[in-house]
Amino acid sequence: MTSLSAGEGSAIDILIVGAGPAGLTAALYLARYRRKVRVVHDGRSRALWVPRSRNVPGFPEGIVGPDLIARMSDHAVRYGAELVEARVDEIARRQNDEGFRARLASGATINARGLILATGVETNLAKLDSGDHDNAVCSGVLRYCPICDGFEHSDERIAVLGSDLHGAAEAMFLRQYSRDVTLIPKWQVALTDKQRGELAASGVDILEGRVLRLDATEAGMFVSIEGEAEPRRFDTLYPAFGSTPRSELAAMLGPLTDPNGCIPFSAFSDGLLPGVYAAGDVIEGLDQISVALGQGAMAATRLHNWLREQDGHVMADQK
Missing domain, CATH: 3.50.50.60 (FAD/NAD(P)-binding domain)
Known part of the structure; x- marks a missing residue:
């Protein structure tokens, strides 16, 4: 697990906030796209307290939530993703719209060209x-x-x-x-x-x-x-008390949520802003591990292709 010092201001391609199934899937895909990707999380993924899930494809006997997260974390790290346990307190656009800057509770900052919010929800x-x-x-x-x-x-x-x-x-x-x-x-x-x-x-x-x-x-x-x-x-x-989306960081970037704090369902495919996507339980829709996996893969791929377009690495007729 990597730690950041205050004022480091490290620069990466993509920052992912949240290390649940959506965030870790996005990290795996982006690492395999050879992006410099960092996952920052506070260790509070809802998947961590799943006693045993039996509807995750490929695990007919079920899998314990912490075991799933450990496997997914190891998978992403093996391909080059970086995981940091910390709390992101603030996210803002950098001057001249040149990416984003995240400030952590420790005072450290991270500069990133793209952003995926996979912050999940709080169960009531x-x-x-x-x-x-x-x-x-x-x-x-x-x-x-x-x-x-x-x-x-x-x-x-x-x-x-x-x-x-x-x-x-x-x-x-x-x-x-x-x-x-x-x-x-x-x-x-x-x-x-x-x-x-x-x-x-x-x-x-x-x-x-x-x-x-x-x-x-x-x-x-x-x-x-x-x-x-x-x-x-x-x-x-x-x-049946529902849940509360952890969408505070999205709200810092603009009016991107509805009055209930929900992020639109299209956030994993169409994005929220140029260079900003969201995936997993934090967006409106079906809160399931298998859904989060697909949304994480889609968000990662869309963001990767958006960066390719910014760099002129996409055929003109593909745009």
Whole structure:
């Protein structure tokens, strides 16, 4: 792992912010394009706390998140990518639009001709009243991604915690895996009569009443509801609280995000600005490892070709 000293101001072809599946794929491709590429990350990729993913192609037995990131990091470094663990505090265009300058928390600066933002999202976590959160995730009592692991909970007793349309949609999605799916409100069920009817028609139960406690054990998740004498036990619980894009750096470059902080889906293919692309969970769309891999490859290739065009290394009829 490389470290940078304050005021170094090192110059590279491309800076990638974020070392999750999207950022590391982009780094691998760019290194193989013989670009001088540096990945700066803060060690907080969401993939690092994936207990085991079984829908990454090529890993039928599943792969643990930290193992996947370690493999991908090694792969990129073998071809010449450089990884730096640090926090990027600021990104701005350089004078005369000659690339970008990133300032790290240490005070060091990095100058780059191109930029890929693969900063990911922050998952809005459930707060447990007893039981360890990470252990609950590892044991499968607590889950956050129905697309990733709904299959592993087929025919189990599943609860979804979330009172709005997002929670209702997640509960209905999980109905494909089990006949026993219950939507539990965070405070009150903010659903229309039509939405309630749709849930009922799909076989999803709605549990009225205020949630008092969430207790994770090896036997399951126990949910205490106001007015009920005994807690209800579920095999697994999905909090449908959504996530928050880590798009602050994109916002520093201009009005590139929507009011919710989302980066447009086209950012991995069409770019955000000349020389700026984004990939992975930070952009709008399906938050999946396999999706991030493809977006990272696309962003890297588009940015590489953009630099070739700037250097006059593209046939005129290709432009």
